Amino acid sequence: MKRVLSFLLTALAVSIASAQDWAKARLEKSPRHLEWITVKHGDREVGCYIGYPEVKNKATAVLVIHEIYGLSDWARNAVDELAEAGYIAIAPDLLWGAGAKGGGAAELTSDQIGLKIRALPADQITADLDACADYVKKLDACNGQLAVAGFCYGGGQSFRYATNRKDVKAAFVFYGTGPTDSAELARIACPVYGFYGGNDARVTATTAKSAELMKTAGKSYEVNVYDGAGHGFMRAGEAPPPAAGAEQKAVDAFAANQKARDAAWKRVKEVLGKL
Numbered sequence: 541m542k543r544v545l546s547f548l549l550t551a552l553a554v555s556i557a558s559a560q561d562w563a564k565a566r567l568e569k570s571p572r573h574l575e576w577i578t579v580k581h582g583d584r585e586v587g588c589y590i591g592y593p594e595v596k597n598k599a600t601a602v603l604v605i606h607e608i609y610g611l612s613d614w615a616r617n618a619v620d621e622l623a624e625a626g627y628i629a630i631a632p633d634l635l636w637g638a639g640a641k642g643g644g645a646a647e648l649t650s651d652q653i654g655l656k657i658r659a660l661p662a663d664q665i666t667a668d669l670d671a672c673a674d675y676v677k678k679l680d681a682c683n684g685q686l687a688v689a690g691f692c693y694g695g696g697q698s699f700r701y702a703t704n705r706k707d708v709k710a711a712f713v714f715y716g717t718g719p720t721d722s723a724e725l726a727r728i729a730c731p732v733y734g735f736y737g738g739n740d741a742r743v744t745a746t747t748a749k750s751a752e753l754m755k756t757a758g759k760s761y762e763v764n765v766y767d768g769a770g771h772g773f774m775r776a777g778e779a780p781p782p783a784a785g786a787e788q789k790a791v792d793a794f795a796a797n798q799k800a801r802d803a804a805w806k807r808v809k810e811v812l813g814k815l
Contacts, residue, residue, distance in 0.1 A: 562780050563617040572623045574616075581671035584637070584664075587644050588672055589616045590630045591623035598683035600709075600815050601676040603669060604631035605694030605701070607772070610645025610653045611635070614775045618691070625809055628682055632672045634665055657693065665697060666704050673705065685709055685815050689808070690716060691774055699734075699750075703727045709815045712808055715743050715771050718750035718761075725753055731760035733811060735804040737769035739796075766803060768796030777801025 567574065573592040578585050589611060593599050602622050606615040611633040622629035638656050639647025648656065669688075677686055687710040690698030695716020702711035703724040713734045719725055732754065736744040747763050754761035766773065777797035 560613040560617075563613040563778075566617055567613065567620055570620050570624075572620060574620055574623070577675075579632070579671050579675045581667055584667070586632045586634075586668045586671060587611075587636045588630050588632045588675075589619050590628070590676070591619040592628055592681060593623045593626045595626050598681055599626060599628050600685040600687060600812060601628045601630065601673075601679075601682050602812070603673050603676070603686065603688045603701075604629050605669070605688065605690030605697045606631060606634070607691045607775070608654055608657055608693035609650075610648070610657065612645070614778075615691070617778075618689075618774075621805075622689075625812070627812060628676060628679065630672050630676045632668050634660060634668055636668075662700075666701070669697075669701055670705065673708075677707075687712065687812060687815065690714065692716060692772060699732060700724075702730055702732055710811055712811075714774055714804070715740055717743055717746045718753070720749070720753065722753060722757060725757040725759060728754075728757070728759050731762065731811075733762045733807065734764060735774075735800075735807075736763070736765045737771055737773050737797075737800060738765050738767040739769060740771040743771060764804065764807060766796070766800030768794075769800035770794075770797060773797040773800040774804065 572594060575590060577588050577590055579588055604619055611631055615631055619629040619631050633644035635656055636644040641647050645653055673686055676682055677684055686708055688698050688701050688708050689712035691714040695714045698711050699713045699716055699718045702708055703719055706729045708730045710730050711732045715736050736747060744765055751761055751763055778801055
């Protein structure tokens with residue numbers, strides 16, 4: 541069973557990775573300043589991808605937490621899209637140090653990524669995110685405001701990070717599950733915005749419990765569910781449609797995923813614009 545699961549995870553990761561050529565091509569054409577940096581905290585270093593907007597005034601920062609596929613081309617593309625919208629975006633590679641040469645996801649095979657990311661210590665994840673948040677908030681181009689956005693695995697981490705960081709002004713949770721510990725939820729100091737696919741019951745079915753717990757804790761939790769959209773619709777909804785006559789695959793853009801992606805992105809920009 542474990543071998544079958546490993547094979548399926550590998551096949552899916554390879555499929556997702558190979559389907560992101562369009563994201564890489566978009567990055568190569570971006571007019572914005574995008575770069576790799578290294579953020580240090582204690583004895584640890586974390587490789588990060590950061591994007592700057594072309595704006596006149598200081599900008600709000602968004603901490604981006606990648607999917608379970610690691611800091612992929614699409615995750616870097618999300619950084620660029622936030623920069624395009626007028627925000628400084630920084631995405632840490634949470635697998636940094638696990639690569640063959642001490643780097644991150646780019647030095648790991650597809651099957652290694654999923655296994656290693658599930659084994660990351662929670663305290664290390666929080667410390668990495670804190671270091672990146674501290675770094676970006678201190679930039680001269682930043683106005684000191686911080687939001688966090690995560691996708692899939694990163695969606696759950698975004699919800700969890702809101703329980704650990706008091707100065708986060710908004711947490712965007714894309715198809716990720718929420719904490720179930722009332723004491724953790726009580727520490728949240730910002731509104732949480734959730735975005736879920738109607739055809740993603742594995743995750744979406746957990747939102748009722750999260751809403752109940754958040755209400756009991758006196759916290760703000762906005763749930764957006766998009767009919768017909770599946771898991772990963774922010775990525776899948778942006779991917780190119782299949783070529784004429786070609787069979788449509790799960791990694792291609794479906795109409796429901798496209799609609800969900802556009803609606804969620806609009807809501808994110810509305811919230812960020814009011815911070």
